[in-house]
Amino acid sequence: MQIPYEVTARPDTGVNNAKLGIWLFLASEVMLFGGLFAAYVFLRIGADAWPGMMVYGTEMMAERADEILNVPLATLNTMILIASSVTMVMSWAALKMDRFDRYKLYMGLTILLALGFLVVKAFEYGDKFDHHWYASTNNFLGIYFVLTGLHAIHVTGGIVLNAYFWGPGTKLWKRGTPRDKAHFTNRIEVAGLYWHFVDLVWIFLFPMIYLI
Amino acid sequence: MDLPLPDDLFDLADKRVTMAEEMTLEDVREHVKVYLWVFASLAILTVVTVLVSYLSISFTPALLIALAIATLKATLVALYFMHLVSERQVILWVLLVSGIFLIAMFALFIGAYADQEAIAALIKFLPTGHVA
Numbered sequence: 487m488q489i490p491y492e493v494t495a496r497p498d499t500g501v502n503n504a505k506l507g508i509w510l511f512l513a514s515e516v517m518l519f520g521g522l523f524a525a526y527v528f529l530r531i532g533a534d535a536w537p538g539m540m541v542y543g544t545e546m547m548a549e550r551a552d553e554i555l556n557v558p559l560a561t562l563n564t565m566i567l568i569a570s571s572v573t574m575v576m577s578w579a580a581l582k583m584d585r586f587d588r589y590k591l592y593m594g595l596t597i598l599l600a601l602g603f604l605v606v607k608a609f610e611y612g613d614k615f616d617h618h619w620y621a622s623t624n625n626f627l628g629i630y631f632v633l634t635g636l637h638a639i640h641v642t643g644g645i646v647l648n649a650y651f652w653g654p655g656t657k658l659w660k661r662g663t664p665r666d667k668a669h670f671t672n673r674i675e676v677a678g679l680y681w682h683f684v685d686l687v688w689i690f691l692f693p694m695i696y697l698i
Numbered sequence: 699m700d701l702p703l704p705d706d707l708f709d710l711a712d713k714r715v716t717m718a719e720e721m722t723l724e725d726v727r728e729h730v731k732v733y734l735w736v737f738a739s740l741a742i743l744t745v746v747t748v749l750v751s752y753l754s755i756s757f758t759p760a761l762l763i764a765l766a767i768a769t770l771k772a773t774l775v776a777l778y779f780m781h782l783v784s785e786r787q788v789i790l791w792v793l794l795v796s797g798i799f800l801i802a803m804f805a806l807f808i809g810a811y812a813d814q815e816a817i818a819a820l821i822k823f824l825p826t827g828h829v830a
Contacts, residue, residue, distance in 0.1 A: 501786050513792050513793065524803055524807040527807065527808075528807050557748065557751075561744065565741060568737065571779055572733055572734070572736075572737040579733070582726045678779070678780075686772050689768050689775065690768050692768075693751070693768050694768075697747065698757070698761050
């Protein structure tokens with residue numbers, strides 16, 4: 487059995503197969519992150535104090551998340567991710583306008599911004615490790631590392647995917663036929679949907695973990 | 699071989715053409731302007747979220763405000779960057795179903811938590827020596 491690889495909309499679903507496929511995948515991702523968000527809520531409503539006791543040489547009681555997390559760095563990362571979502575959608579729009587040079591620019595910026603996000607995240611994690619704060623320290627840090635770590639894995643996956651479409655994957659566009667260009671544009675749209683979802687998850691993660 | 703799908707799915711495909719499939723150059727330019735407005739709105743809303751968190755307000759209103767702003771930002775991303783504003787019904791149905799399952803999952807967690815209290819209260823009134 488073979489699923490036809492076409493970018494035209496199917497008459498029954500009204501969308502092309504790749505788009506329906508990525509949305510079904512994103513629906514499963516909603517449940518993956520949703521389960522962890524539910525775990526976060528469950529841990530939090532059951533906690534006597536949040537973030538709670540931190541083991542740091544002498545024990546320290548943290549009453550607010552911003553006592554142990556770096557809010558300015560996380561805000562910077564939020565801005566970086568939002569900006570990368572814009573450059574991603576602009577790269578797709580550039581292809582729709584048949585501007586391959588602009589596509590390369592915007593997709594390159596998307597990748598750089600995503601790398602920037604991971605660098606900031608690495609500094610943030612490094613600071614926690616310097617303080618000997620690990621996932622095993624308490625429930626707050628446990629769910630913090632799981633949620634932000636899973637998100638960072640998704641960011642890494644997005645970088646790999648987008649780097650392929652910035653480099654070797656462009657061969658498809660360079661063949662130059664309208665069909666190949668339409669297929670390449672479709673791939674970027676689908677990759678974009680994944681990337682925007684990664685941004686969307688962070689939009690909820692940021693206030694829940696860092697600010698509340 | 700083409701995949702067979704139920705006839706009912708034909709009803710989900712309306713006659714509109716999705717934005718991503720058929721757009722003129724002018725349409726794309728118009729959408730680029732919208733993307734930039736959405737970007738500005740998201741940046742402003744992020745700053746507002748951070749500023750509100752520094753106000754001394756109690757937990758529940760702070761949570762509600764933060765979630766309201768996050769939902770607004772997520773809606774902007776989904777509608778404009780992910781093109782849901784012009785997407786076909788079949789995609790909206792996929793999202794609706796996953797949303798229902800998400801709410802059901804949260805309800806299970808909260809239900810389990812509420813049950814713990816109910817069970818604890820029940821045990822308190824059980825005769826001494828009763829083994830649950």
